[in-house]
Amino acid sequence: MFQKQIIMRRVLYSLTPIWALSVWLYGPRVVVLTAVSLALGVLTEYLYEKRRNGKVSEAVLVTATLFALSLPPAAPAWIAAVGIVFAVFTAKMIYGGFGRNIYNPAIAGRLFVYISFATVLGRSFTPAGNFGLGAGTLLGRPEVLSSATPLAVWRSGGTVPVLNLLTGLRDGSIGESSVLLILAAAVYLIWTKTASWRIIVSEVAAGGALALALHFAGVKAALPPASLLGGSFLFVAVFMGTDPVSAPKKPASHWIYGALIGITAIVIRTFSAFPEGTSFAVFVGNTFASMIDDFVAGRMNARKARAEAKAAAVPAGASPQGPGDAPAAGTGKEAAK
């Protein structure tokens, strides 16, 4: 029934430790949300593919897992159901299925529920640890809620211990918990050439530089530098931005694409009414992905044409070299800018 996709399997492997840790942090709720999301995601794609005798892509497993991991731990199961069906159907199958979608389906589903059910999801954060016992109940509505997600703490002027950010013992969405596990996954994905290191590096570098600049420039709304380890900034950089289908294709475009996502994420996180901006940032990045590719291709063609013109001009004669060189150097400088 599944079409074998080794790249998608590697992403699933890299997500396993993060998922296992989240089960310890939030208990059976995580299992239910992941199960609902996987089952309905696969079902949606299966029903659609059956009509044209296609196979279900393994990418849908990644989409469903990432979507479940992006929810707050006590999110109601029906919200996961609505979100994943919307994600797979509207953001993927309608465009023609795997490989043809413009937007990352997991992000589309997440934004759909995030905008629709903002208040419910806002009330779905529970204290982390001990298989979710801190919430009072293991399933259903939690008795104890947490408003102390790291970003909220920083916003109200508090501090979050960096060690907790590294180990993942802090409140927040299911999958964004442990910085160490996310870094390990990033190393694995880059090592196996599954994810583009250019996207991850440029995203973190550009976003980090902007966050630091805002902080040290004394902007009032800016969060402290440690905020780069909180929220879903790293999780999104490693798993969402690097989706090979919705990212641009050329290696050179990866730099621009990653930087665009990183900067947008920090701008939205700092200056908007939304607590977190990473999903919107990936959406913006996806929107411009093909345009970036186009721009890079145009640049590369122009450079190639210039080089060829130069190569043709040199053996022809020595005298026209001087004036022929000058404009080329000028445009070269322009490109460097």
Place this chain on the structure above:
Amino acid sequence: MSGKAGKILKDNLWTNNPIFIQILGICSTLAVTNSVRNTLIMTVGVSLATAFSSLTLSAMQAAIPRKVRMIVQVLVISFYVILIDIVLRAYLPDVSKQLGPYVGLIITNCIIMGRAEAFAAANKPFLSFWDGLTSGLGYMAVLVSIAVVREVLGFGSLLGFRVMPQGFEPWTIMIMAPSAFFLVAFVMWWAKTVQAKAAVKAAAAKAGPKPAPAKA
């Protein structure tokens, strides 16, 4: 005559629907469809404005110089739209307030201008009236069905009456314009799929006798 009127009706409601085939009047589709009541009043307004301006323009077509016909069309259309606006303000002030500038913007609704140019300029007055009215109905059919989905999911109500159970959580995105974008897209997709299938079937029926025995 009745055959022609029937064909116009079918054209405007289905085969040449202003929304999902001509893709006209999309701006108001996005703006006013989050409540069924407002949508109904808006689309009735558009239908009447289209019908009467088509009637008037068709009746006076011989008197309109070709070069200034657009100006004349806009004048006639705005006359009817202002009438609608005044009636709404007098009898349904709250709806008028909610619709805001969109009543006045009926003047620039492409459907009205489109019918005036494409139909009323070359047909008899009463047929033009019928064409304008049915075009408005085609617009209404699509907008009302979108509004039903948006109001039920976005507010949990239908025409202001609560239809969803107590614990229902409203889908905020349905109240916002983005939802209209993908709902309109769904309607277009559905209609074009059905029409394409019908076309294939009709073509197969025409060429019927040949491939049928081959299959058997």
